[in-house]
Amino acid sequence: MEENLYETDFNIWYHQIVEEAGLCDKRYSIKGMNVWLPYGWRLMKNIDSIIREEMESTGHDEVSFPLMISRTDFAKEAEHIKGFDAQVYWVTHGGLNELDVPMLLRPTSETAMYPLFALWIRSHTDLPLKIYQIVNTFRYETKMTRAFIRVREIHFFESHTAHTSYEDAEEHIMTNLGIAHRYCTELALPYILIKRPDWDKFAGADYTVGLDTFLPSGKSLQLASIHQYRDNFSRAYDIKYEDENGEHQYVHQTTYGMSERSLGAVIGVHGDVRGLKIPPSVAPIQVVIVPIIQKKTKELVETECATLVEELEAAGYRVKLDDRDLRPGNKYYHWEFRGVPLRIEIGPRDIEAGHVILSRRDKDTDDPDAKATVKRTDLVETIAITLTDIQDSLLSSAKEFLDASMRTFKTIEKASEAVDEDVDFMVRTGWCGADYCGHDMEDTLDMTMLGTVMNTDNEPAEEMNCASCGSPGHVVLLSKTY
Amino acid sequence: MEENLYETDFNIWYHQIVEEAGLCDKRYSIKGMNVWLPYGWRLMKNIDSIIREEMESTGHDEVSFPLMISRTDFAKEAEHIKGFDAQVYWVTHGGLNELDVPMLLRPTSETAMYPLFALWIRSHTDLPLKIYQIVNTFRYETKMTRAFIRVREIHFFESHTAHTSYEDAEEHIMTNLGIAHRYCTELALPYILIKRPDWDKFAGADYTVGLDTFLPSGKSLQLASIHQYRDNFSRAYDIKYEDENGEHQYVHQTTYGMSERSLGAVIGVHGDVRGLKIPPSVAPIQVVIVPIIQKKTKELVETECATLVEELEAAGYRVKLDDRDLRPGNKYYHWEFRGVPLRIEIGPRDIEAGHVILSRRDKDTDDPDAKATVKRTDLVETIAITLTDIQDSLLSSAKEFLDASMRTFKTIEKASEAVDEDVDFMVRTGWCGADYCGHDMEDTLDMTMLGTVMNTDNEPAEEMNCASCGSPGHVVLLSKTY
Numbered sequence: 001m002e003e004n005l006y007e008t009d010f011n012i013w014y015h016q017i018v019e020e021a022g023l024c025d026k027r028y029s030i031k032g033m034n035v036w037l038p039y040g041w042r043l044m045k046n047i048d049s050i051i052r053e054e055m056e057s058t059g060h061d062e063v064s065f066p067l068m069i070s071r072t073d074f075a076k077e078a079e080h081i082k083g084f085d086a087q088v089y090w091v092t093h094g095g096l097n098e099l100d101v102p103m104l105l106r107p108t109s110e111t112a113m114y115p116l117f118a119l120w121i122r123s124h125t126d127l128p129l130k131i132y133q134i135v136n137t138f139r140y141e142t143k144m145t146r147a148f149i150r151v152r153e154i155h156f157f158e159s160h161t162a163h164t165s166y167e168d169a170e171e172h173i174m175t176n177l178g179i180a181h182r183y184c185t186e187l188a189l190p191y192i193l194i195k196r197p198d199w200d201k202f203a204g205a206d207y208t209v210g211l212d213t214f215l216p217s218g219k220s221l222q223l224a225s226i227h228q229y230r231d232n233f234s235r236a237y238d239i240k241y242e243d244e245n246g247e248h249q250y251v252h253q254t255t256y257g258m259s260e261r262s263l264g265a266v267i268g269v270h271g272d273v274r275g276l277k278i279p280p281s282v283a284p285i286q287v288v289i290v291p292i293i294q295k296k297t298k299e300l301v302e303t304e305c306a307t308l309v310e311e312l313e314a315a316g317y318r319v320k321l322d323d324r325d326l327r328p329g330n331k332y333y334h335w336e337f338r339g340v341p342l343r344i345e346i347g348p349r350d351i352e353a354g355h356v357i358l359s360r361r362d363k364d365t366d367d368p369d370a371k372a373t374v375k376r377t378d379l380v381e382t383i384a385i386t387l388t389d390i391q392d393s394l395l396s397s398a399k400e401f402l403d404a405s406m407r408t409f410k411t412i413e414k415a416s417e418a419v420d421e422d423v424d425f426m427v428r429t430g431w432c433g434a435d436y437c438g439h440d441m442e443d444t445l446d447m448t449m450l451g452t453v454m455n456t457d458n459e460p461a462e463e464m465n466c467a468s469c470g471s472p473g474h475v476v477l478l479s480k481t482y
Numbered sequence: 483m484e485e486n487l488y489e490t491d492f493n494i495w496y497h498q499i500v501e502e503a504g505l506c507d508k509r510y511s512i513k514g515m516n517v518w519l520p521y522g523w524r525l526m527k528n529i530d531s532i533i534r535e536e537m538e539s540t541g542h543d544e545v546s547f548p549l550m551i552s553r554t555d556f557a558k559e560a561e562h563i564k565g566f567d568a569q570v571y572w573v574t575h576g577g578l579n580e581l582d583v584p585m586l587l588r589p590t591s592e593t594a595m596y597p598l599f600a601l602w603i604r605s606h607t608d609l610p611l612k613i614y615q616i617v618n619t620f621r622y623e624t625k626m627t628r629a630f631i632r633v634r635e636i637h638f639f640e641s642h643t644a645h646t647s648y649e650d651a652e653e654h655i656m657t658n659l660g661i662a663h664r665y666c667t668e669l670a671l672p673y674i675l676i677k678r679p680d681w682d683k684f685a686g687a688d689y690t691v692g693l694d695t696f697l698p699s700g701k702s703l704q705l706a707s708i709h710q711y712r713d714n715f716s717r718a719y720d721i722k723y724e725d726e727n728g729e730h731q732y733v734h735q736t737t738y739g740m741s742e743r744s745l746g747a748v749i750g751v752h753g754d755v756r757g758l759k760i761p762p763s764v765a766p767i768q769v770v771i772v773p774i775i776q777k778k779t780k781e782l783v784e785t786e787c788a789t790l791v792e793e794l795e796a797a798g799y800r801v802k803l804d805d806r807d808l809r810p811g812n813k814y815y816h817w818e819f820r821g822v823p824l825r826i827e828i829g830p831r832d833i834e835a836g837h838v839i840l841s842r843r844d845k846d847t848d849d850p851d852a853k854a855t856v857k858r859t860d861l862v863e864t865i866a867i868t869l870t871d872i873q874d875s876l877l878s879s880a881k882e883f884l885d886a887s888m889r890t891f892k893t894i895e896k897a898s899e900a901v902d903e904d905v906d907f908m909v910r911t912g913w914c915g916a917d918y919c920g921h922d923m924e925d926t927l928d929m930t931m932l933g934t935v936m937n938t939d940n941e942p943a944e945e946m947n948c949a950s951c952g953s954p955g956h957v958v959l960l961s962k963t964y
Binding site for chain 2: 025027028029030033035037062064065066067068069070072073085087088089090092093094096097103105112115116119135136138142
């Protein structure tokens with residue numbers, strides 16, 4: 001990889017890395033539909049495991065709904081269909097026959113699930129209903145596609161819940177914020193919680209909060225979105241329950257969605273000129289062992305390596321022994337590029353001395369802490385400590401970068417002076433909440449209003465006068481976006 | 483469930499059980515596309531784990547290819563498109579635009595994968611290439627659909643391999659036969675290995691072997707199919723490698739496919755009048771604990787149950803404590819119906835006596851071995867032994883049933899006398915291999931020629947003269963099929 005491409009042209013860097021690190025192959029004949037390669041797929045499945053564990057521990061059941069949705073079911077919620085109509089793929093023929101009712105490929109599953117919710121939910125004892133699925137979804141993107149970030153077949157997570165009241169649904173949104181926070185922490189991804197402006201909320205939602213992060217490309221990226229639907233969908237799909245007094249009430253619903261964008265963020269936020277840096281928590285390979293082979297000590301080193309693999313696997317690590325017939329330097333490059341957090345180098349002299357060399361991917365090569373000589377007897381414990389440290393330091397570096405990516409302006413004029421085509425920060429300012437002022441800011445800065453910055457309690461984080469009209473308002477962020 | 487429905491009307495029994503046991507919901511608005519419910523989905527994922535482990539231990543990499551295939555890629559292998567053209571769903575529109583090239587939803591992934599194989603494979607050192615995926619596939623079924631057995635969205639496993647020679651590919655087919663055997667054993671499903679007649683081989687294959695089992699409905703069911711492609715696809719998709727002499731050669735390919743039919747077979751082969759019987763190896767719940775709660779000893783029993791759950795989970799079992807406010811008898815019925823292999827009943831007197839009641843789902847209720855009193859201190863060990871015994875006895879009962887489901891006939895006339903509309907067996911006879919004789923048997927018996935019975939070495943199992951023309955031939959099976 002060309003020197004410093006990460007800094008000079010992030011987009012080319014990103015484009016190269018996803019293929020060269022073995023994450024996906026973009027040469028599939030349909031644009032925006034990529035082939036998940038073994039290494040990328042293992043990484044994605046490790047990411048999926050995090051959300052799966054979170055879902056299980058918060059009482060959600062995993063289900064799997066059909067991919068196709070009939071036009072009839074899709075059209076029931078007016079706002080929803082308006083929001084998605086231009087973005088869906090239509091299946092019109094089965095074999096040589098034209099279908100009576102055309103079907104679409106789910107862009108998300110509200111309209112597939114809610115007719116069933118209406119059958120499943122009878123009484124308040126059926127509530128809350130909490131389900132999730134991890135499936136492929138589809139959007140007919142007309143913008144330029146980008147691996148993991150803007151694709152036409154999306155590896156998608158969605159949870160859907162139904163509650164007796166708006167308050168119960170609100171409480172569940174707090175649960176979702178906790179889940180999303182732990183998820184992002186496992187991926188070492190810092191984020192800002194932002195309530196979307198009304199014109200940008202999910203089609204059919206009462207309100208939407210997003211978790212946004214920022215990439216070195218100068219654009220923000222939505223990692224997750226959480227939606228309060230109130231009874232908008234339950235009225236359209238007739239999802240009612242009998243309350244304790246025998247009255248029939250509409251349920252209140254929430255959803256929580258994420259996608260392979262999480263992987264895009266891991267690549268973009270943590271990577272550097274030497275390639276990927278994968279957080280230990282999700283790395284397909286956490287420790288790679290590179291033997292230093294010389295002819296006469298070959299057997300000694302091979303035996304020691306086999307022991308090492310066994311020992312580390314027994315300790316619960318994902319380990320790879322690279323015993324290919326290549327020079328160690330080539331192997332270092334190969335695994336650094338693929339973001340393996342830790343490398344063990346071991347040769348005959350190390351064995352004799354009773355130690356190994358432990359090398360961290362997260363540090364620059366000229367950092368004295370990048371390499372350490374570790375006593376063989378302390379190895380398992382040192383690996384545990386180092387992996388935790390790598391995980392933490394990835395998050396804190398990323399947090400530093402995110403914090404530095406926001407610049408505060410009191411007026412739209414001041415912001416406008418600082419923002420040009422190559423802007424590499426988000427504009428932090430105040431907004432009164434009026435559509436007119438919000439659109440004014442968007443137009444003047446040629447940026448997207450991400451919305452109101454929220455605290456972890458799902459309330460606006462800070463007051464600030466509107467940069468457009470000067471009235472009282474709250475802190476918002478505007479940014480270039482993916 | 484109505485008494486003896488399993489024996490009197492298997493199809494109604496099957497239809498009821500898949501919904502009432504919480505496996506899937508068939509009320510989705512598109513026929514043949516069902517909703518996987520939490521219990522059914524957990525069961526299917528446990529089944530998937532078996533094949534995933536087998537794939538990993540035999541050096542296959544997991545990938546994930548796009549769902550959609552362009553008409554252009556699909557049309558390259560002439561036999562293949564002829565075989566599938568009438569069975570695929572066509573995507574013709576994206577949003578409001580008609581697509582330039584229509585795309586189809588994969589019925590299987592040869593035509594998605596092989597253009598990439600042509601890019602991935604350069605040299606003999608790239609071979610063998612062994613990949614697999616577990617994905618949703620689609621067939622536009624016009625026949626009556628049936629949950630898990632004949633559906634339009636299929637939960638599908640497929641492995642694809644490429645080799646330097648026909649012999650290497652043949653050797654891999656032996657590996658696949660071993661994998662398939664271990665897979666079926668884990669599901670306690672006996673099978674017969676059968677080489678399909680040429681007219682029924684996979685579209686584009688050189689030959690196809692299937693693993694067939696038999697359901698109490700009187701129909702055989704294909705559990706898996708393994709295909710030798712020779713160089714049929716590699717010539718169409720130009721998949722070549724450079725051999726050790728620098729010559730360019732076409733690769734030889736194999737595939738191996740299975741689907742949610744495995745689950746259909748588990749339901750049909752093992753079930754009885756009381757519902758499902760799930761093999762312990764894949765049961766979402768292996769042991770259910772039903773406390774016998776009385777007011778004054780409630781706390782004692784609850785504490786003991788909590789300890790039990792902890793102990794059994796620590797021992798690695800999938801355990802469920804049913805602490806609902808229902809009568810024990812209702813709970814027994816509930817979990818028997820759902821096929822949980824073992825039930826623990828525990829009340830205050832059991833605690834006092836230092837034992838529990840252990841009840842096996844696989845035995846009839848009037849079998850003296852169905853219930854045992856087990857010393858509390860022996861419990862974990864007894865559960866281990868009993869689960870193994872249940873697993874084995876499910877397989878041996880099923881094997882007995884399968885063996886009894888074959889009747890041997892020397893001539894087609896004799897077979898014809900025994901076969902009527904309600905035939906509940908497979909016809910075992912001889913076939914010379916000529917199309918004419920094979921079709922003659924099919925027409926006369928109104929049954930499908932499953933093909934030549936094979937040994938585990940993938941060679942015909944036994945010689946037998948043709949039931950139609952009397953010439954030398956091999957043992958074949960004919961059956962009603964799903």
